[in-house]
Amino acid sequence: MIDEAVAAHVLAPGRPLRGRVRAAAQRPDAWWQLVRFALVGASGYVVNLAVFALTVEGAGIAYPAGATLAFLVAVSNNFLWHRRWTFRASDIRARHQVARFLIVSVAAFVGGLVLLGAAVELLGAAEVPAQAGAIIAITPLSFVANKLWTFGR
Numbered sequence: 001m002i003d004e005a006v007a008a009h010v011l012a013p014g015r016p017l018r019g020r021v022r023a024a025a026q027r028p029d030a031w032w033q034l035v036r037f038a039l040v041g042a043s044g045y046v047v048n049l050a051v052f053a054l055t056v057e058g059a060g061i062a063y064p065a066g067a068t069l070a071f072l073v074a075v076s077n078n079f080l081w082h083r084r085w086t087f088r089a090s091d092i093r094a095r096h097q098v099a100r101f102l103i104v105s106v107a108a109f110v111g112g113l114v115l116l117g118a119a120v121e122l123l124g125a126a127e128v129p130a131q132a133g134a135i136i137a138i139t140p141l142s143f144v145a146n147k148l149w150t151f152g153r
Contacts, residue, residue: 020148030147033086037143040081045135048074052131063120063127067113070131075105087151100150108142 048070055066079101083089089097112134119130 033147034143036086037082037146038139040078040086041139041143043081044074044078045132047077048135049128049132053128056127063116063131064113067109067116067131071105071109075102075109078105082146082151087147089151097150101146104142104145104150107145108138111141112138 050070051073052063052066052070055061055069056063059066061069079098082101083094083097112131115134115137116127116130119125119133120127123130125133
C-alpha cells in the first residue's frame with residue numbers, strides 16, 4: 001500500500017504528468033505494482049487470445065467482431081484482478097473506477113484494433129499473431145493511465 005502522503009505527492013492532480021510518472025518510477029513499490037499489472041495482463045492476454053481464436057478460427061466470425069468479444073471478456077477479468085490485487089482498491093469507489101477503467105480499456109482497445117487492422121490489412125500478417133502484437137504494443141500506455149487515473153487516489 002502506498003502511504004497517503006506519498007500518494008498525494010506522486011499522484012497530485014495539479015502536477016504535470018511527466019513529474020508524476022518520474023516520481024512514481026522512483027518508488028520500488030511502483031515497480032512491484034507493474035509486475036502485478038503485467039501478471040494480470042498476461043492472464044487477460046491469454047483470455048483475450050483464446051476467445052479471439054475461438055471466435056475467428058473456431059466460429060468463423062470476422063476478426064473485428066472477434067476482437068470485440070475477446071476484449072469484453074478480457075476487460076472483465078482484468079478489472080476484477082486489477083482492482084483487488086494490482087492496485088488493491090478496496091474503497092467504495094468501484095463504480096467510479098469501473099467507468100474510468102472502461103474508458104482507458106476502450107481507448108486501448110481502439111488503439112489495438114487500429115494496430116491489428118494495419119498489421120492484417122497493410123502488412124498481410126496472420127490475425128492471431130497480429131492481435132498478440134497489438135496487445136503487447138498498447139499495454140504500457142494502459143498501465144500508466146490506470147495507475148495515475150483509474151486507481152489513483
